Amino acid sequence: MNNLAPTLQQLGWKPFFQQQVSLEELSNLTIGRVVEQHRDCIVVVSPKGQSSLRPMPFDKIVCVGDWVLFDDTLRICKRLERQSLFERKAPGSKVLTQIIAANIDTVMIVCSLNHDFSLNRIERYLATAREAMVEPVVILTKADLCEDTDIKRQQVQELDPMLMVYTINALDNHDIKLLESYCNSGSTLAFLGSSGVGKSTLVNALVGYESQQTGEIREEDSKGRHTTTHRALKVLPQGGILMDTPGMRELQLSSCEQGVNETFSEIAEFADKCRFSDCAHTSEPGCAIQQAIKGGLLSERRLHSYQKLMREQALNGASLAEKRSKDKAFGKLINSTQNASRQYKKGY
Numbered sequence: 001m002n003n004l005a006p007t008l009q010q011l012g013w014k015p016f017f018q019q020q021v022s023l024e025e026l027s028n029l030t031i032g033r034v035v036e037q038h039r040d041c042i043v044v045v046s047p048k049g050q051s052s053l054r055p056m057p058f059d060k061i062v063c064v065g066d067w068v069l070f071d072d073t074l075r076i077c078k079r080l081e082r083q084s085l086f087e088r089k090a091p092g093s094k095v096l097t098q099i100i101a102a103n104i105d106t107v108m109i110v111c112s113l114n115h116d117f118s119l120n121r122i123e124r125y126l127a128t129a130r131e132a133m134v135e136p137v138v139i140l141t142k143a144d145l146c147e148d149t150d151i152k153r154q155q156v157q158e159l160d161p162m163l164m165v166y167t168i169n170a171l172d173n174h175d176i177k178l179l180e181s182y183c184n185s186g187s188t189l190a191f192l193g194s195s196g197v198g199k200s201t202l203v204n205a206l207v208g209y210e211s212q213q214t215g216e217i218r219e220e221d222s223k224g225r226h227t228t229t230h231r232a233l234k235v236l237p238q239g240g241i242l243m244d245t246p247g248m249r250e251l252q253l254s255s256c257e258q259g260v261n262e263t264f265s266e267i268a269e270f271a272d273k274c275r276f277s278d279c280a281h282t283s284e285p286g287c288a289i290q291q292a293i294k295g296g297l298l299s300e301r302r303l304h305s306y307q308k309l310m311r312e313q314a315l316n317g318a319s320l321a322e323k324r325s326k327d328k329a330f331g332k333l334i335n336s337t338q339n340a341s342r343q344y345k346k347g348y
């Protein structure tokens with residue numbers, strides 16, 4: 001790839017985005033993808049190279065991975081609707097969410113097969129991925145240090161028969177090749193997983209030393225030399241795009257009932273068959289969930305994991321809503337955002 005002028009396809013452009021752009025916009029504006037976000041500028045890469053754009057008013061906030069249209073004065077005119085979005089609770093706040101990364105196609109949920117192995121944690125990540133509308137793939141690392149790799153792999157597969165699950169030694173290049181099909185040109189991927197499970201090892205293996213010198217988007221400095229800078233968005237040698245934003249690593253569940261329900265879809269199906277519609281699935285007569293547990297169709301661990309995640313997300317969601325309705329400052333923020341938006345539309 002020519003790093004100075006990648007094509008839109010190489011940057012991950014898809015029909016979903018194309019549909020949102022009019023012919024007029026296509027001829028007057030430039031399409032770019034956000035690769036970095038700072039307080040005073042937003043860095044995008046487009047087929048014209050790299051540009052620093054002015055930040056936008058509140059209501060059109062952008063994050064890494066977003067697609068934007070900008071004009072010759074480096075003003076963002078439009079942010080395209082996202083295909084997927086990862087959010088998290090803002091640090092130090094129980095109630096505000098922060099947008100982390102947009103338009104990721106595949107998220108690699110990394111968990112090691114040693115003491116870190118936890119089905120509950122994998123379920124939590126699966127729910128987060130589904131809420132973000134991103135396809136999850138599970139990578140179980142440190143297979144070389146594990147005696148019962150196949151049993152653990154099977155346990156993960158049982159969470160979802162359609163899930164792709166890989167057991168690998170992240171230090172073995174042969175194993176890394178298993179993941180290459182996710183790194184094709186135009187696809188955007190990201191890693192999720194707790195500390196020490198092997199995410200950096202995987203990233204380094206996929207990016208490769210050689211390509212770290214050449215694969216990142218380069219820019220020309222004032223002396224005409226190419227300089228390589230760290231980007232949240234890295235281009236892999238196979239053409240894929242790796243979204244390596246630090247915030248991804250501390251993702252937490254916030255208001256993601258849908259993601260949890262999708263991850264535990266069989267529980268909702270059993271619950272539909274309970275005699276009482278408000279069944280708490282404990283000791284009610286005619287409880288289909290308790291029956292499924294007795295019949296070996298559902299594990300108690302899974303029911304408890306589901307209930308725990310539902311409680312957690314309900315708590316986050318409720319406190320968010322409560323906070324918003326009570327907080328006068330939030331009302332003021334909305335007013336000032338609307339004012340800013342009106343001014344923006346007037347062209348100030």
Ligand SMILES: Nc1nc2c(ncn2[C@@H]2O[C@H](COP(=O)(O)OP(=O)(O)OP(=O)(O)O)[C@@H](O)[C@H]2O)c(=O)[nH]1
Binds near residue numbers: 142
């Ligand atoms: N034996 C073995 N060691 C591994 C494997 N994957 C990673 N490691 C080692 O585990 C340690 C932690 O790996 P990292 O890649 O730094 O883990 P990380 O997920 O990036 O951790 P953070 O940077 O804290 O988020 C390193 O010493 C790796 O060499 C594996 O599959 N097998």
Ligand SMILES: [Zn+2]
Binds near residue numbers: 281282
């Ligand atoms: Zn029930």
